[in-house]
């Protein structure tokens with residue numbers, strides 16, 4: 091464009107303004123500045139609607155519908171759970187990419203890299219916590235999204251295939267979480283994944299199970315090969331799969347339109363795509379403002395949770411030679427672990443999940459009831475609720491509280507000072523463990539309130555097990571705290587008891603605790619004690 | 628149309644939405660700033676945390692693998708293994724062997740490779756190889772952890788040298804100390820403080836270094852022989868088979884080990900000076916304890 095004749099034709103100022111507007115319109119993919127002002131003022135668009143242009147100009151907007159039915163834009167219809175699932179995938183991709191910079195998937199480096207990330211990379215811990223929190227939230231939100239579409243009957247014709255791709259997305263999300271679980275290469279990761287992959291082994295016939303297991307682990311046991319495979323699954327294959335199925339899923343959603351609240355159409359009809367002109371809500375600007383402000387709000391919530399209430403765990407480095415007491419799966423697999431406690435590996439690990447998955451995918455075909463209205467779907471809704479309750483009960487059974495109590499003495503120590511993770515004693519810390527020998531029979535007290543609390547718990551927990559377990563009688567404990575080295579204390583738990591036959595027995599467990607060690611729980615208020623000037627309590 | 632009870636969740640006004648969005652954005656920025664400000668301190672705390680945890684891991688490894696030669700408190704056992712919790716070790720040892728690297732490397736390498744050679748050794752057993760790179764049981768991180776633990780004795784060791792806190796070092800025959808003898812250089816036995824009262828046999832077995840050469844739990848049988856000294860797990864059965872009564876035999880074995888050499892072992896391995904280092908009362912209690920079939924550890 092020749093500038094000179096332009097200026098000659100119009101004034102100089104006008105030319106500058108026009109050029110600016112031109113640039114602006116390119117950035118907004120088709121909406122001139124004046125129209126943006128009218129949007130902000132809340133004025134109705136002209137005809138033809140200039141606000142539709144970006145949907146044909148911009149790639150990201152062309153997949154969004156230009157307008158929605160007013161009823162489905164209500165927050166309480168979808169709870170924005172599908173949007174949120176998509177956003178969480180985005181968050182995971184970004185934070186995950188950043189984590190990849192400091193991570194190498196080999197047993198020699200992975201764990202050390204995690205430590206380096208935590209102690210040497212600005213915002214490294216934040217990124218890791220955010221990624222982990224995002225992953226857990228994603229499982230939660232995707233499940234909630236499924237529950238929402240189930241309760242509104244949105245899987246019914248013509249949306250059966252949308253539901254089916256949704257089931258695939260759910261499975262991929264779970265596998266993504268599970269494959270990421272191994273990467274820190276700590277005891278938590280290693281054993282959860284060892285148990286998880288061992289379920290694949292139970293797939294009949296044996297040759298198939300063994301092959302699947304071998305393919306996943308890369309060797310009979312998880313090692314360098316297994317880690318590399320899980321890494322590649324986690325950062326490449328599964329995200330690509332999710333990406334692909336997301337687009338199929340979303341295409342179907344846009345294609346059929348989001349299902350209307352069931353009261354607004356006749357039973358058996360689907361009018362989601364026939365939106366009367368007076369009920370249209372345009373994406374630009376209304377839905378965009380809604381979605382953008384919602385996602386920003388959600389981001390703020392996530393950052394807040396990460397900053398104060400969530401810290402990704404990191405236990406000791408993976409040790410194939412020693413299984414820590416009470417290895418647990420991540421919480422969203424507790425139900426599987428619960429099943430494994432009451433049935434054998436073949437049934438609980440392969441048949442039940444397989445049947446569940448097929449049933450879930452087949453729901454649109456099993457439920458022949460054409461109505462999406464709650465009062466017509468009592469059976470479906472009640473069976474959904476029953477399934478949910480069964481899942482919660484199974485999950486509870488998956489926790490160590492159910493049916494895996496070891497010997498009482500072992501459990502007493504595990505409660506106070508678990509083999510892995512924090513526990514009360516480590517959380518109280520070096521400062522609150524005065525040197526000495528403390529015998530529960532003497533009900534010792536010290537000047538330190540936190541320590542008194544520990545002693546009290548020690549006593550109470552021994553008493554509790556004494557009551558429960560007939561082969562654990564006249565029990566008492568001795569806690570010895572000695573200085574092992576400068577700034578290192580040795581903590582010895584000794585528990586003595588009489589068995590049912592009256593034979594004396596004892597259990598001794600020794601731990602060490604360094605002054606600088608910080609131990610934390612995954613959920614709960616973060617420990618900011620490092621901000622205190624040293625030597626001050 | 629009836630609204631569900633949760634419909635208050637739906638904000639209609641775009642102005643309110645934009646307001647909430649901006650407020651959230653401000654909150655996010657404030658939170659990130661807060662994290663940014665404390666980041667330096669957090670990283671320091673984390674660095675110290677993982678160093679601390681490494682020492683904890685090392686302490687566990689030491690307690691499970693090293694203490695029976697180098698002693699519970701790292702002060703070595705006479706004739707079994709040198710002291711690591713020793714001022715000499717932290718200040719003089721590297722000079723005496725002409726090591727130009729750091730003490731950290733010296734410890735890490737010694738632990739990793741061990742000293743699997745028997746030439747002219749004054750020690751009952753060889754220092755085993757620990758790194759799994761050379762056939763030992765430790766991974767690299769474990770070698771590092773136990774090294775961190777050994778080095779953590781420094782602060783304590785540097786206070787040694789006083790009469791009530793002697794340096795427990797032992798003379799190295801293969802690398803005589805160039806330090807001034809008499810100050811740092813006195814052999815350990817000469818400066819061992821007089822015991823304040825009879826020590827219990829469990830403690831004696833440990834501090835006298837019997838542990839380094841004898842296994843208390845395993846029985847001594849033709850197929851299960853202690854590598855350095857006989858296993859003592861079934862001593863109460865075997866002690867009486869040498870023509871003396873059991874207590875006399877064990878007493879003599881301790882005070883004058885070379886008087887009777889157990890089959891398959893050589894004379895001169897078991898130190899002959901235990902009679903001077905323990906009181907008669909202590910030796911008797913040790914004998915009694917060793918012969919007790921239900922002995923408590």
Ligand code: HEM
Pocket residue numbers: 168170171172173175176179232233235236239244245249252253254255256257259260263336339340343347348349350
């Ligand atoms: C990564 C996981 C998933 C993502 C990113 C995702 C995304 C979306 C989005 C953006 C929508 C638009 C409507 C809304 O926001 O509610 C939607 C609708 C839908 N989704 Fe998903 N979804 C996922 C998983 C699932 C799962 C696990 C199911 C069920 C098994 C499912 C079933 C459906 C159905 C039936 C609809 C149509 C809802 C209607 O028309 O009212 N989706 N999904």
